[in-house]
Amino acid sequence: MPQATLASLTTLRLGGPAGTVLHLSDPADWHDAARAIGAREQDGPVVLGHGSNVIAADAGHPGTVVVMNTHGITVEKLDDTRVAVTVQAGHPLADLVQWAAAERLAGIECLAGIPGTVGAAPVQNAGAYGRQIADALHGVTVWDWGMGCVRTFPAQACRLRYRNSRFKQTPGRWTILTTTLHLTRAPAAGITYRPLADELGVPIGARPTVPEVTAAVLANRRHRGLLLDPSGPDARQAGSVFLNPRITTTQATLWSDLGCPVHRDSNGELRAGASWLLEHVGCRPGQVVAEGVRCSQRRTLTVTAHGDATAAGFHQALTHLAAQVATTTGITLQPEPTRIGLWTAKS
Secondary structure, X not given: OOOOEHHHHOOOOOOOEEEEEEEEOOHHHHHHHHHHHHHHOOOOOEEEOOOOOEEEOOOOEEEEEEEEOOOOEEEEEOOOOEEEEEEEOOOEHHHHHHHHHHHOEEOOHHHOOOOOEOOOHHHHOOEEOOEEHHHOEEEEEEEEOOOOEXXXXXXXHHOOEOOEOHHHHOOOOEEEEEEEEEEXXXXXXXXXXXXXXXXXXXXXXXXXXXXXXXXXXXXXXXXXXXXXXXXXXXXXXXXXXXXXXXXXXXXXXXXXXXXXXXXXXXXXXXXXXXXXXXXXXXXXXXXXXXXXXXXXXXXXXXXXEOOOOOHXXXXXXXXXXXXXXXXXXXXXXXEOXXXXXXXXXXX
């Protein structure tokens, strides 16, 4: 039987051999699996959901890779309008959003179409269209690899920030097992994002129904090339490759006057549009960045792999793009996908 590769477990389809791959489908199997892994892995395993926000090393990972395939939604009524929804970590986030839309439960409708699993969403504080998972998160249960037991973290203890969390800051320490969200049987939250308001044909602040917003988000993502099509020409991708960078007030004034979108994130920090900055330095959709690496056909901020692309080459292409932006604007771009596996100091 051929050895599994990280490429087979990630949407970029890059990455070398994996040591032991464990596909976990039954939550009841977790404790036995975790104790067995902990006995042989000093730093815990690499844990993947759909592998949609990672760049896996060409050298692979010699240890254990856990693929979370656990599914399931449990609902607890809190009062006449609110429910607590506890979801297994491997459950697809897109499926959860569609379920919530069918139930007319508000709180996560703007996350429609985001790839990946529910367990991965708090790690990255997944978000779009002015909303993020932090807006609905009540708490998570995790396996603590340091203590060898299950722990519960309330939302505040997760330290969610713009595309960041305590889980991302300390990779490998905790594995999320379940996520609990508080959703409300009500119209969607007020629309704050202009492209979404235009898609819906409503003014900013309007509160359409949850199914209407979910459908509009999916339509807008489709128009902008933001839906992951596993069979399309840009299938090998990891979504947006750079975070919207944090900038100073002086930079905000300068670059917004030149047309760069500037906004404040949920923590009140000023951020510039990474896509605009890339286009400002000459990048365009479909442009070749390096051998086997190019911007997607629809969107500069999505960089795709092709042919014999390597993880090292892909990472170096991102480094090159960030350097172009820094040289021209003085603004530093940070990659959004996480690197996993064995990376050399030069890569």
